[in-house]
Amino acid sequence: MTTLLALTNISTAYDQVNVLHGVSLDAKEGEITCILGANGAGKSTLIRSILGLTPPNQGQIEFAGASLIGLPTHKIISHGISCIPEGRKVFPKMTIDENLRVGGYQVSSEAVLRRRLAEVYETFPRLKERISQLAGTLSGGEQSMLSIGRGLMSKPKMLILDEPSLGLSPLLVQEEFRIIGDINRSGVTILLVEQNARQTLAISNYGYVLSQGRLEASGSAQELSENPQVQAAYFG
Numbered sequence: 001m002t003t004l005l006a007l008t009n010i011s012t013a014y015d016q017v018n019v020l021h022g023v024s025l026d027a028k029e030g031e032i033t034c035i036l037g038a039n040g041a042g043k044s045t046l047i048r049s050i051l052g053l054t055p056p057n058q059g060q061i062e063f064a065g066a067s068l069i070g071l072p073t074h075k076i077i078s079h080g081i082s083c084i085p086e087g088r089k090v091f092p093k094m095t096i097d098e099n100l101r102v103g104g105y106q107v108s109s110e111a112v113l114r115r116r117l118a119e120v121y122e123t124f125p126r127l128k129e130r131i132s133q134l135a136g137t138l139s140g141g142e143q144s145m146l147s148i149g150r151g152l153m154s155k156p157k158m159l160i161l162d163e164p165s166l167g168l169s170p171l172l173v174q175e176e177f178r179i180i181g182d183i184n185r186s187g188v189t190i191l192l193v194e195q196n197a198r199q200t201l202a203i204s205n206y207g208y209v210l211s212q213g214r215l216e217a218s219g220s221a222q223e224l225s226e227n228p229q230v231q232a233a234y235f236g
């Protein structure tokens, strides 16, 4: 498998205090790579580093062979990266259809846009039933689907999800993870950041464990599930 995203020795700081300390990781094309870590471990900061929102002060980031270091965020995402931020954040006063169109803002052809909308509605039939409903009136689970659908509108090579299971009921988490698996099988490489280790490892190919800004374990999903350290920290 080809490496799609490669981080080498990344350090990132807020107010000159490093919260990531020399992190290196790879996400292989076509796979689901997960990053597990407790609250405050630096997971969102890692995503902010990749997206250039909080640029690293050290290290290399390459996507599909091209360096992302020093690029502004809009250039970085134009390489084919889409991110579903923590807490989802749909536009509450816009309809489902309008929210999705925001995700496809860089598509200039209405025909292409319509085709992408149709694909998203095929993945999320429940959104199609509520096409003209204001996003703010949707349930948490529906808003979550909408935010993922919006992220797919740009046809990304890689979808980055920041704790998508946060705040969802166990049943919805299960559905959400099934959908993430489906999206991956449709050809999208996934970087999945989570605290929910068990369900995350169940759909991932490879994973990393982040603790206090450092990687403390990595391996295939199978290896990580059997790792005593991971079991103690995450499986109770």
Ligand SMILES: Nc1ncnc2c1ncn2[C@@H]1O[C@H](COP(=O)(O)OP(=O)(O)O)[C@@H](O)[C@H]1O
Pocket (backbone or CB within 6 Å): 014, 015, 019, 037, 038, 039, 040, 041, 042, 043, 044, 045, 046
């Ligand atoms: N904007 C910020 N300014 C200063 N410190 C921050 C900021 N965002 C996060 N931090 C700190 O960086 C560390 C990592 O946070 P974060 O990346 O959000 O972790 P996670 O996503 O794993 O919960 C924490 O100690 C947090 O308090």
Ligand SMILES: [Mg+2]
Pocket (backbone or CB within 6 Å): 043, 044, 045, 086, 162, 163
């Ligand atoms: Mg976070």
